Amino acid sequence: MAEQVHEMFDTVLILDFGSQYSHLIVRRIREFGVYCELLPCTQKISELGWKPVGIILAGSPFSVYDHDAPRVDPDVFTLGVPVMGICYGLQEMTNYFGGKVQPCAHREYGPATVKILPAGEADAQSSMLFEELSSESQVWMSHGDQVTELAPGFRCIATTDTAPFAAVRHVEKPLFGVQFHPEVTHSIDGKQIIKNFVVKICKAQQSWTMNNFIEKEVDRIRAMVGPQAQVIGAVSGGVDSSVAAKLMHMAIGDRFHGVLVDNGVMRLNECEQAHKMLVDKMGINLKIADASDRFLANLAGVTDPEKKRKIIGNTFIDVFEDEAKYIDDQCAAAGTPPIEFLLQGTLYPDVIESISFKGPSATIKTHHNVGGLKENMKLKLIEPLRELFKDEVRELGRLLGMDDDLVWRHPFPGPGIAIRILGEVTKDQVRIARHADYIYIEEIKKAGLYRKIAQAYAAVLPVKAVGVKGDKRTYEQMICLRAVETSDFMTADWYPFPYDVLKRISTRICNEVDGVNRVVYDVSSKPPATIELE
Numbered sequence: 001m002a003e004q005v006h007e008m009f010d011t012v013l014i015l016d017f018g019s020q021y022s023h024l025i026v027r028r029i030r031e032f033g034v035y036c037e038l039l040p041c042t043q044k045i046s047e048l049g050w051k052p053v054g055i056i057l058a059g060s061p062f063s064v065y066d067h068d069a070p071r072v073d074p075d076v077f078t079l080g081v082p083v084m085g086i087c088y089g090l091q092e093m094t095n096y097f098g099g100k101v102q103p104c105a106h107r108e109y110g111p112a113t114v115k116i117l118p119a120g121e122a123d124a125q126s127s128m129l130f131e132e133l134s135s136e137s138q139v140w141m142s143h144g145d146q147v148t149e150l151a152p153g154f155r156c157i158a159t160t161d162t163a164p165f166a167a168v169r170h171v172e173k174p175l176f177g178v179q180f181h182p183e184v185t186h187s188i189d190g191k192q193i194i195k196n197f198v199v200k201i202c203k204a205q206q207s208w209t210m211n212n213f214i215e216k217e218v219d220r221i222r223a224m225v226g227p228q229a230q231v232i233g234a235v236s237g238g239v240d241s242s243v244a245a246k247l248m249h250m251a252i253g254d255r256f257h258g259v260l261v262d263n264g265v266m267r268l269n270e271c272e273q274a275h276k277m278l279v280d281k282m283g284i285n286l287k288i289a290d291a292s293d294r295f296l297a298n299l300a301g302v303t304d305p306e307k308k309r310k311i312i313g314n315t316f317i318d319v320f321e322d323e324a325k326y327i328d329d330q331c332a333a334a335g336t337p338p339i340e341f342l343l344q345g346t347l348y349p350d351v352i353e354s355i356s357f358k359g360p361s362a363t364i365k366t367h368h369n370v371g372g373l374k375e376n377m378k379l380k381l382i383e384p385l386r387e388l389f390k391d392e393v394r395e396l397g398r399l400l401g402m403d404d405d406l407v408w409r410h411p412f413p414g415p416g417i418a419i420r421i422l423g424e425v426t427k428d429q430v431r432i433a434r435h436a437d438y439i440y441i442e443e444i445k446k447a448g449l450y451r452k453i454a455q456a457y458a459a460v461l462p463v464k465a466v467g468v469k470g471d472k473r474t475y476e477q478m479i480c481l482r483a484v485e486t487s488d489f490m491t492a493d494w495y496p497f498p499y500d501v502l503k504r505i506s507t508r509i510c511n512e513v514d515g516v517n518r519v520v521y522d523v524s525s526k527p528p529a530t531i532e533l534e
Contacts, residue, residue: 005387006050008216009035010204013052017041017060017070017088021142023349024183025056025086028194030389033206036198037387045075054082054202057089059181063103063145064088064095072096082174082201087143090168090177099151104162108141111186112160114167128200129157129169129176132192139166139180139187146179174201210395214247217384221251224382225341230331231256231382232324233343234316235286236414237266237274239407240345240385243396245284247384248343254285256343259323261316264292265416265425268434277406291319299418299425303462305534308425312415342379346386347393410441410455411489419534423462428515433460435513436479443505444483453495456483458509459533467510467517476517479509484531492526 005011012029016022016038029036041057055076062069072092076083085093091101114137116130139160147165150156158167158178167178176197182190198204225231231248235241235258248256258278262271271288278284298311328338385393397407417433418425436458444450459480467474481502486492506519522529 005035006052009208009212010053010202011050012036012054012056012198012202012204013048014038014056014058015041015043015072015076015089016058017062017092019059019061019088021181021183022058025058025194026348027389028183028191029198030208030392031191032195032199033208034198034204035208035387041070041072043073045073045079051079052081053204054084054198055079056197057083057085057092059086059142060088060092062088064091064101065145077173077175082197083176084197085177086183087179087181090179091145091147093175093177094147094151094154094168097151097153099147099154100149101145102148104144104146107144108146108162109143110141111138112141112162112166112180113137114139114158114160114180116158116167117156129167129193129196131196131200133189137187137189139178139182139190140184141180143179147177176201210392210399213388213392214250214396214399217247218251221248221382221384225252225255228337229255229340230327230337231341231343232327232339232379233258234320235260235274235278235284236412237270237278237406238345238412239397239402239409240347240390240393242274242278242402242406243393243400244343244345244384245278245286246282246400246402247396248382249282249284256285257327257339258284258286259320260286260288261319261323262288262290262292263295263312263316263416263418265295265312265418265421265430267412267417268438277403281403282401287323289319289323291315294319296425296427296430301424303423305419308418308534309415312418316414340380341382344381344383346383348385348387348389351386408451410450410453410457413532419532420457420459422460422533429460432477432479432513432515433458436460436509436516439508439512440481440505443501443508447498447501449495449497449501452485453483454486454489454492455531456481456495458482461520465518469517474517476515478518478520479513479516480520480522480533481505482522482531482533484526486526486531489531492531494523494525497521 012034014022014025014036022038026036026038057072060070095101116133116135146163150165150168153170154168155171156165157169160166163179166180169176181187182193184190199206231252233245235245237260245258260271260274275288278286295312295315298315299308302308302311324339331338394407413419417430421429421433440458444456459482461478461480463478464475465478467476483495484492485495502521509516509519
């Protein structure tokens with residue numbers, strides 16, 4: 001979609017200098033209905049291929065006076081669109097235009113009160129940047145350098161006790177800069193400042209809605225695929241692949257072939273539920289390829305988690321390619337064109353991670369090709385969700401009529417329950433893990449906590465413990481419960497369950513899951529722990 005989206009929607013360009021906050025700028029702008037994209041600061045404007053309505057220069061861990069400091073393309077300032085620098089972005093702008101940036105007496109990290117200076121009657125754009133704000137506002141600082149001398153043509157429009165040039169603007173050109181970070185929630189009026197820049201100063205149309213996206217994306221897919229070509233895609237039953245499959249079905253009907261590979265380590269009744277939703281309710285052309293015995297046979301005797309992942313990934317590739325060949329043979333027999341396209345549910349956070357200024361080649365995730373599919377398949381890639389965040393995909397799912405259980409389903413790893421069974425994966429261990437997890441999630445939903453938790457699951461530990469059931473000694477499995485709160489999955493805190501909820505969960509699992517007599521709850525945060533146990 002990337003090559004057409006700029007023709008459909010006004011686009012703001014954010015240039016990344018390696019800041020941990022860059023993606024938050026994208027989130028804030030999307031939240032008020034304006035499309036934007038994040039690209040590395042090394043992007044040449046002449047090679048962009050489209051014209052943004054405005055540009056934001058993000059922060060950076062670098063100093064502008066370092067010999068290897070990242071630099072912005074000077075064409076940014078001659079493109080004729082408004083530009084706003086944030087933290088390092090302000091300093092880079094100041095440095096470029098001949099001002100002075102120096103180290104602070106001490107690094108400033110935390111809240112500060114910014115004082116907005118009165119704008120003269122002839123300086124309406126300064127007022128626009130801070131419109132709807134009072135004369136003072138709490139902002140978040142995170143810098144070791146600051147502007148100590150304005151560049152020619154710039155004037156100060158806000159200050160703090162420690163930053164004399166907390167916000168600046170050019171007196172003639174639409175160039176702005178702020179020393180603080182308006183994109184973080186700690187900046188109380190930060191979202192309004194960004195909105196003022198994007199909507200009032202850049203005059204971006206607030207037309208980025210998921211309703212508009214559906215219509216335009218279906219038309220784009222239809223034009224891209226053409227009237228005859230076939231498309232194949234792996235469908236997991238999760239919201240991302242389900243939404244992508246539905247958009248594809250809306251565009252080309254049964255020429256889209258969804259394949260759900262049953263790897264034998266999915267959750268209880270997952271394949272049946274996916275079939276009911278995708279086929280019976282949404283009309284998607286979906287085949288469930290039952291390869292559970294094949295996967296479990298390949299996993300026999302394996303206990304190392306990385307080996308499990310590799311076996312599952314490689315087996316998935318083999319099964320998926322077998323299904324693709326079968327569909328191609330059917331197409332040939334029917335005299336219809338073969339498969340030409342591969343559908344993937346890549347989301348924008350994956351794209352951001354791949355193009356980060358910090359190291360694009362080192363951070364590309366393996367899910368950018370389904371399960372590591374072999375390059376010699378020579379299929380053209382279609383990624384209809386490539387520009388979307390998770391919450392936008394969920395909104396799409398809601399608009400497309402998907403059940404809440406699917407739209408809000410917690411993330412589920414590609415290797416499935418196999419990495420939630422510590423030790424060898426057997427049919428009996430899968431049975432235990434599935435049943436315990438089903439009870440756990442059911443009780444979480446009954447307690448009204450499911451949407452408050454980012455991810456929850458039950459894992460089978462590779463140890464047994466002594467217990468008592470019906471006055472008899474038992475020696476059975478232990479179940480470990482995991483539940484975390486997080487907004488980005490990079491860090492996470494364990495969820496503080498009410499004790500009565502934990503008690504019900506433990507009681508049910510011990511009573512109803514044959515082979516289990518003990519339940520423990522994992523109270524480890526990330527870091528040092530990871531969210532999954534393997």
